[in-house]
Amino acid sequence: MDTTTALLIFHRLVAIYPHTETHFLGFTNPFECLILTILSAQTTDATVNRIAPALFERYPTAEDLAAADPAELEEIIRPTGFYHAKGKNIIGAAAALIARYNGGVPDRMDDLITLPGVGRKTANIVLHHAFGINAGVAVDTHVRRLSQRIGLSETADPEKIERDLMALYPQELWGEITYVLIRHGREVCSARKPACPSCLISNICRYPGKTCEATAKKT
DNA sequence: CTCCCGATAT
DNA sequence: ATATCAGGAG
Numbered sequence: 620m621d622t623t624t625a626l627l628i629f630h631r632l633v634a635i636y637p638h639t640e641t642h643f644l645g646f647t648n649p650f651e652c653l654i655l656t657i658l659s660a661q662t663t664d665a666t667v668n669r670i671a672p673a674l675f676e677r678y679p680t681a682e683d684l685a686a687a688d689p690a691e692l693e694e695i696i697r698p699t700g701f702y703h704a705k706g707k708n709i710i711g712a713a714a715a716l717i718a719r720y721n722g723g724v725p726d727r728m729d730d731l732i733t734l735p736g737v738g739r740k741t742a743n744i745v746l747h748h749a750f751g752i753n754a755g756v757a758v759d760t761h762v763r764r765l766s767q768r769i770g771l772s773e774t775a776d777p778e779k780i781e782r783d784l785m786a787l788y789p790q791e792l793w794g795e796i797t798y799v800l801i802r803h804g805r806e807v808c809s810a811r812k813p814a815c816p817s818c819l820i821s822n823i824c825r826y827p828g829k830t831c832e833a834t835a836k837k838t
Numbered sequence: 839c840t841c842c843c844g845a846t847a848t
Numbered sequence: 849a850t851a852t853c854a855g856g857a858g
Contacts, residue, residue: 643854660855666845667854700844704857738856759854777855801854810852811848 620770624823625787628769631820632799641798642748645671649724649749650681650716654709656744657736662699670698681722684713708736726750739781747794756784757797761804768808768826 643664646652654674659667674695678684684692693706712734716722724745725731731742743757756762758777762784766772772783788796807814815821 656854657856659853661842661853662844662855663846663853698844700853701842701855702844704842708856736856740855744854757854760852761854797854805854809847 620772620783620787622787625771628771628820628823629788629792629796629799631823632803633795635819636799636802638798638802641795642744643801644668646749649745651675652749653712653724653731653734653737653741653745654684656741657709657712658696658699658705660701660705660736660741662701666698666700670696678713681713681716684709685717687713705736711735712737724749726752728754739778743781743793743797747797753790753793756781756788756793758784759797759801760810761801762797764810765800765804765808768813768824769820770825 642652644652644655644659645668646655651671655667655671658670677695678687678692687710689706689710692710693702696702696705696709699705715734716724720730726746726749728739728742728746731737731745732739737745739755740757740759743755746752746754747757758766758781763775763777763780766780766784767775771787772780774780774783784796785793803818803820804810807818813826815824815826818824
């Protein structure tokens, strides 16, 4: 994939998905952004947003969450799945914020990925949406799937895909490219039933005619 | 590589 | 009934 084609894809998608809010989770500060993004692993944002009000009403700050009773916390976050691991992670992350970052959320990749439950994807989301920093490209399941289908990257390894996207796009677009790829992945280029006929970048995509049509014809 | 795990779409 | 969902840890 060449840079010119990659930029064309980006501009087509931005035209389809104009946005003022570039996130899908209902957070109001960096702490809430961090916690909700950890909880969003392998879970739809709708499910996360549904439990968010109860979660932050019970635990408004890192101090409150660090002192949470695990069983009580698990009951609140259970609908998001992986609730035992996630509960342990967000209590641990809150405790780390208190112990090492004066109760605040660090704004550097190296610090964020030391927090339990936080990898590069979650760290990139927090950096971009809570601090406006484009340290890298967040590669989630949608970004990975679309990158492979469109041909933005040839690998299935999220870290390699991130490097490919960082090489293809200027740094100021690293946050937005994640947003438009996820949006397109949800609304058109879905995992099971991609709507290739109504896709406005299908003429660029190498995917139609392969798995795309085969998947679509199954129904 | 497996495991974590409930909600939702197909 | 099964694949998938704003992944990460062991």
